[in-house]
């Protein structure tokens with residue numbers, strides 16, 4: 128230990144001053160560069176310990192060194208915590224719990240106990256529409272701010288993926304912050320995932336759907352549906368090497384650490400910790416390389432990503448293609464399988480809605496009819512309603528991809544009608560789960576003014592079909608009057624979408640007092656695929672996949688919830704955020 132003299136006092140002073148100075152550097156240059164971190168964390172105490180002590184003091188002992196590092200890192204940590212709690216922090220005026228202000232590490236706990244989305248919702252219910260959920264992090268639940276944040280003139284993506292590259296030297300599309308560069312890299316995706324291109328993928332989808340139907344048909348007893356649906360979404364002709372299980376493991380780590388990106392960068396370098404995820408990346412790259420080497424025999428997504436549809440344009444660099452290949456696999460597989468699994472979760476929990484949908488499928492796609500032919504999809508209003516309602520209650524990306532005001536911004540950004548002030552460096556979340564379950568957006572508020580009063584389109588006296596309890600097709604007479612609770616934001620009630628689209632007349636009156644209500648249905652708050660120019664590129668494909676798979680399975684099987692509904696397989700991202708969704712374990716009896 129340094130002797131308790133003026134020497135040690137001056138060492139402590141120097142260490143403290145350098146820690147405070149380094150804190151300012153960290154504030155100014157948020158970076159995920161490990162050498163940068165290492166330099167700022169390790170070098171100053173080493174320099175101070177050598178320079179401050181007298182030249183005749185002999186060799187530095189281990190305990191002296193430990194004292195220097197502990198003092199330096201302790202002061203740095205205290206400085207960070209005090210600053211984040213202090214009125215000098217630019218986000219000080221935003222409400223939120225104190226512990227959240229100090230670090231995003233608290234959110235890891237919420238992902239581990241699987242209650243992240245419910246916690247976010249609780250924070251909004253407690254603190255209001257704009258909550259400070261982290262040191263530099265705001266969560267926004269205000270419909271009027273969705274477009275200003277995510278729209279064309281919104282703020283750029285967060286640097287979450289900075290330093291995380293799928294290939295050796297690029298940032299994947301989903302990590303590009305610069306709007307112009309993003310728009311350039313996004314163009315081939317838009318061409319390849321445009322509704323006009325999708326019909327060329329039908330044969331691929333048809334092949335996979337038949338695989339899924341065959342494999343389910345071969346299962347004995349109760350089946351963990353989510354597991355097979357995940358395989359459907361991911362599988363490229365089999366799952367040699369049990370890749371999906373590896374991905375499952377790797378994704379768990381990645382999801383928890385995704386709350387604190389800099390920590391994720393470190394863990395990624397620990398042998399074993401990033402292993403399963405790295406395996407997925409390598410697998411994706413290998414598939415992409417094989418596909419690029421093979422060339423195009425059909426117009427698949429790579430036909431567009433490789434600019435083969437525009438011969439006069441040169442192909443993109445191989446590393447972009449590798450990134451794109453991996454992104455297509457990751458972005459498109461777990462999300463879609465989560466969504467399809469959730470549909471079955473909802474149907475099995477609501478037999479009446481299941482019956483109505485089964486009736487619709489039987490009408491449009493009786494056995495023998497090709498479910499991959501999308502010609503009837505537009506007319507299948509109840510199917511659309513079920514899918515929307517499922518995505519509303521269980522959005523596969525429930526907490527959103529954050530946006531961030533650049534650190535280099537010359538002044539705070541002021542957004543929207545309520546003049547939300549976002550200082551440089553602020554990260555903003557617009558969580559779909561919270562927006563979708565906000566009673567002002569999707570329910571029947573008594574007092575509050577809904578964002579978009581549906582009653583304008585509806586007759587004065589209202590009767591709503593009892594969605595979940597309905598036993599007959601939606602076109603028939605309503606089986607009973609609904610209660611207020613039926614339309615509550617947490618209730619699975621596909622009929623709200625039919626009413627909103629004008630497909631379901633609201634016919635007869637409830638009692639006079641109940642007829643006064645206005646049904647809130649703010650579709651602008653429905654953002655499972657996000658919003659704006661950086662929204663999900665695969666939205667049309669995802670919806671088509673969902674429709675085809677749901678029709679195929681309902682055409683071929685009767686599903687019954689097994690008595691032992693378990694969590695033996697859960698979809699990746701969703702399960703951490705939303706524990707209430709269990710992958711249904713079901714019996715699928717073939718339709719004879």
Ligand code: HEM
Nearest residue numbers: 300301458459462463466524528657661662663664665669
């Ligand atoms: C139900 C299924 C799906 C859901 C709910 C979903 C949702 C999302 C969300 C929320 C984002 C982030 C957007 C943002 O940051 O604003 C995203 C990005 C993306 N998704 Fe999806 N997705 C689904 C399926 C798919 C499929 C099937 C593909 C096809 C390959 C796909 C491709 C992409 C791509 C390429 C991006 C990055 C877009 C960009 O950065 O410009 N997604 N998705």
